[in-house]
Amino acid sequence: MRKMITGKQFDEERALYHLQHTDVRNCRFAGPADGESALKEARDVDLEKCSFSLRYPLWHADGFRLAECTMDENTRAAVWYASNGVITDSCMGGIKALRECENVHLERCRADSQEFGWKCRDLTIVDTDIISEYLFFDSRNVSLTSVRMKGKYSFQYIENLEIADSDLDTKDAFWHSKNVTVRDSIVRGEYLGWFSDGLTLINCRIIGTQPLCYCKNLKLINCIMEDTDLAFEYSDVEADVRGHVISIKNPKSGLITVDSVGEVVREDPVMECSGEVRIREAAQKKRA
Numbered sequence: 001m002r003k004m005i006t007g008k009q010f011d012e013e014r015a016l017y018h019l020q021h022t023d024v025r026n027c028r029f030a031g032p033a034d035g036e037s038a039l040k041e042a043r044d045v046d047l048e049k050c051s052f053s054l055r056y057p058l059w060h061a062d063g064f065r066l067a068e069c070t071m072d073e074n075t076r077a078a079v080w081y082a083s084n085g086v087i088t089d090s091c092m093g094g095i096k097a098l099r100e101c102e103n104v105h106l107e108r109c110r111a112d113s114q115e116f117g118w119k120c121r122d123l124t125i126v127d128t129d130i131i132s133e134y135l136f137f138d139s140r141n142v143s144l145t146s147v148r149m150k151g152k153y154s155f156q157y158i159e160n161l162e163i164a165d166s167d168l169d170t171k172d173a174f175w176h177s178k179n180v181t182v183r184d185s186i187v188r189g190e191y192l193g194w195f196s197d198g199l200t201l202i203n204c205r206i207i208g209t210q211p212l213c214y215c216k217n218l219k220l221i222n223c224i225m226e227d228t229d230l231a232f233e234y235s236d237v238e239a240d241v242r243g244h245v246i247s248i249k250n251p252k253s254g255l256i257t258v259d260s261v262g263e264v265v266r267e268d269p270v271m272e273c274s275g276e277v278r279i280r281e282a283a284q285k286k287r288a
Contacts, residue, residue, distance in 0.1 A: 002021050002023060003023070006024075007026050008027045009029075010029050010031070012035040015039075016042070017039075017040055017041060018041040020043045020044060022046070023047075024050060025048050025050070027050045028051050029050065029053065029054050034054065040056070040059045040061075041059075043061070047066050047069055048067045050066075050070075051072075052072065052075045053074045054074065055076045055077065058078060059080045060080075061085065063084045064085040065087075066085070066086075067090065069087075069090040071091065071093050071094055071097065072093050073093045073094050075093060075097075077094070079092075079101060080096075080098075080100055080101070081101065082102075082104065083103055085101070085104045086105045087105070087109055088108055090110075091111075091112075092111040093112050095114045096113065097113035098117050099115070100118070103121070104123055105123075106128055107125075108127050110130075111128065111130045112131045113131075115132065115133070117132070117136040117137075118137040119137065120136070120139040123136075123143070124143045126147075127146045130147065132149070135151045137158070139161075140158070140159045141159075141160045143163075144161075144163045145166070146165045146166060147167075148167045149166070149167070149168055150169045151173075152171040153171060154168070156175045157175075158174070160179045161181070162180075163180075163182040164184055166182075166185045175193070175194050177199060180196065182199075182201045184204070185205075186204070187204055190210065191208075192206065193212045193213075193215055194212075194213050194215070195215070196215050196218065197217055199215060199217075200219040200220075203221070203223065206224065206225045207225075207228070208227060210233075211225070211228050212232050212237070213230075215236065218238070219239070224242045225245050228245055230247055231245060231247070232256060234252045234269075235254075236253045237251055237256060237275065238254045241258045243258075245262070246261075247264070248264050248265065249264075249266075250265065250273045252273050253273075255276045257280055258278070258279060261279070
C-alpha cells in the first residue's frame with residue numbers, strides 16, 4: 001500500500017532515507033539544518049511539485065519519478081547512481097545534476113548544470129533545454145530528440161548516441177565519440193568531431209571552423225556546411241555536402257562531394273592522404 005507525504009519541509013540529514021512506495025507532493029527540501037542526501041536509497045517514489053535546495057537529494061534511488069519539480073543552484077549533484085527514473089516538466093540546477101545513472105527519461109525539462117549527464121547509460125531526453133559546459137561525458141546509449149543545448153565540450157568519449165531535430169550550440173563536440181548519428185539538426189561548433197569513430201550526420205547544418213578532422217568512418221549525407229574551413233584533415237570520410245566550403249585540407253581517404261569549395265589544401269601531410277574532393281556535376285553545369 002502506497003503512502004503519501006504532502007506539504008512538508010525537510011532540511012535534516014537523510015530526512016527520508018530509504019523511502020519506499022510513497023508519493024511526495026508539494027514538499028520543500030531546504031532549511032537551516034542544511035542536511036544532505038534527503039532521499040538517498042529511495043525505492044518506488046513519486047515526487048510532484050517539490051522544490052529542492054539541498055545537496056545530493058536522490059542518490060542510489062531506484063524507481064523514481066519527478067514531475068514539476070525545481071532544483072536550484074544549491075542542489076549540487078542531485079541525481080547520482082540512480083536507475084529507472086522519469087523526470088518531466090522540471091528544472092535542474094546545480095553542478096553535476098545527473099551522473100552515473102541508468103535508464104532515465106527526461107522530457108520537457110530545463111537543465112542549467114555544469115558537467116551534466118556524465119557516465120550515464122540508457123538515457124533518453126526529449127523536448128528539453130540544456131546549458132552545460134561539459135555535457136554527457138563518457139555516457140552510453142543516449143537518445144536526444146528536440147533538444148536545445150548550449151555548451152562547450154560536449155559528448156566526449158560518448159558511445160551509441162542518436163540525436164534528432166535538435167539545435168546544438170557547442171565547441172569541440174563528439175571528440176573520441178563512437179557510433180554517433182545526428183539527423184535533421186543544427187550543429188554549431190569549433191573543431192567538431194575530432195578523433196571520432198562512426199560519426200554520421202544526416203540532413204544537418206554544420207557551422208564552425210576546422211570541423212571533422214582525424215575521424216574514422218565519417219559520413220555526411222545531404223548536409224550543409226557554413227563558415228567551415230580546413231575541414232576533414234586526416235579523416236576517412238564519405239561526404240555529400242551542400243553549399244560552399246571555405247577550405248578542405250588533406251583528407252586521408254574517401255570521397256567528398258561538394259557544390260563548391262574555396263580551396264583544397266594539400267600540403268605537408270604527416271601521413272598518406274588520398275581522399276578525393278569532387279565538385280558536384282550539377283553545380284558545375286549551373287555555373288557554366
